[in-house]
Amino acid sequence: MANGRIAEFEKDIAELEQQIARLQVLAEQRGLDVADEIRILEQKLARLKEAAFRNLTAIERVQLARHPKRPYTLDYIARAFTDFIELAGDRAYRNDEAIVGGWARLEGRTVMVIGHQKGRDMKENLRRNFGMPHPEGYRKALRLMKLAEKFGHPVVTLIDTPGAYPGIGAEERGQAEAIARNLREMAALRVPLVSVVIGEGGSGGALALGVTDRILMFENSIYSVISPEGCAAILWKTAEARDKAAEALKLTAPDLAALGVVDEVIPEPLGGAHSDWDGAAQALRAALCRHLDELERLPVDELRQRRWQKFEAMGEWRVAGAAAS
């Protein structure tokens, strides 16, 4: 749930939006010309949104990334893609609904689209396990990626998970092995891969869909090795330090672009992706098409070579006695 400063702003924004809507209805009913008044109110609304979304703190971005009205994978698939056919199951144990995937078209071209799927309400969340996959979810994802490879189509993944589920069944069925295998197999896949963090990029559970030629992030999404809450509890020994941990972890899209991990930050409509699903989906489609166009031109050996170099270059170290690399 969004809270703090964002929630305050959102309340004000919602009030103003209602005011404009009421005015429009009133004008229509009585045949009045209120264009000027509406323009003034809309300007005020834009200023309010700008003020709210300029200089967001790390924890505010975390809240936006987890916003309950944010578009999820299937919302993007419905808007940015066409001709989607969902494919289910890992062919070994069960169909994990915390991950969805299937064939779809992106401006005509066939891609395999795979993503974490959160639930919109409690009932759906029980089915989707709040977007926290079990091993069978990752194995389904890998099956679909191999299918894409078999028929020579690119893979698009949408990342949005608090993390891989930490439970007894998940451990019994090899959560670690399922994630590890995806990392290795994605690194070797002979078709282009693009991942987009659309909301929460929660650690290994996110990375298991993230070993890709390009890594994109929505402006208000996050990607982190651990949740700010978890990090605060371990390193600061108190959950109260959540805001500090969020800041220290450098988990926002601009931070990650500065660290060289993310290839492109996709700007969100003013007011955040949750305020304009269509606008966000449009931005997603445009970015994906651009990157796929570039990647599909590369011969497969060069594509893989570049992918390996990309990940091999990640990290920062120094040689003892010398300056940082």
Add this chain to the structure above:
Amino acid sequence: MSWFRKPERKLKAEEKRELPADVFEKCPRCGEILYRARLEQNLNVCPSCGFHLRLSAGGYVALLLDEGTFEERDGDLRSGDPLKFTDLKPYPQRLEAAERRPGSFGDAVVTGTGRLEGIGVCLAVMDFEFIGGSMGSVVGEKIARIGLVALERRQPLIVVSASGGARMQEGILSLMQMAKTSAVLARLHEARIPYISVLTNPTTGGVTASYAMLGDVNLAEPGALIGFAGPRVIEQTIKQALPEGFQRSEFLLEHGMVDAIVDRRELKRTIARLLRHMLGLPEAVAAGRTVDTAQAVGAGGEGAAPAGKDRAAD
């Protein structure tokens, strides 16, 4: 009795307590008081109950490689502070403290080349004493580099893991080391170069969810904690106590996640036998074996297949 003597006795007891700390160690499982020199000779395996106490990273190098063959690589790599991370302490201070500890290899892994029963191998051993064996950029880089050496030389890779997971102080860069190391393993896999992963107590988090689980053969030491999520996190999530033996090596063997549980005293010989199979080499001659297993005196497993033996013991 006579309470006049009490201060005297106290003094004596203190003297006694100081001495044993260096000379004796108590087995955490059976409680046996062990003579430290004898314990070390037995590779830190309790001679009484077989419990595997922690062995240092340097200890594994000595255990696995033929004497005098180890050549360390990248021993001069040190962590940077890419995030300028400060929690209760600045990250560089934590690094300095870890590095000052005797036996440190500069970060949480030591890598190099050497011979194992005469077979040229590339080896990485994680050091749990260095910030909980956590994987940051240096761990990922050293493992990736030794993997590339294995690829170039077409020599088998052996990684001995012991880790609490990713190093939070390096944020996303630590997470990306999982991808980096797995990408190198993908290349080894395609080149059909053997990779043996040895999981020791404890191996959890990002290390388990990357190279530790990707062995052509995964070997676990007895009783090691191995998992993705730590037991505390799972307990907090599901709000119930975990079953006895959960996430221990024996549990992983039962659930098909490791190939075998191998007693530390049999580890070198087992790896050598596996490598000879995978590399298409003939079985070792008896004479060679005698020399190589000389250090595993007291193992009591002569001639027996270690994996089969351990399975039977379950």
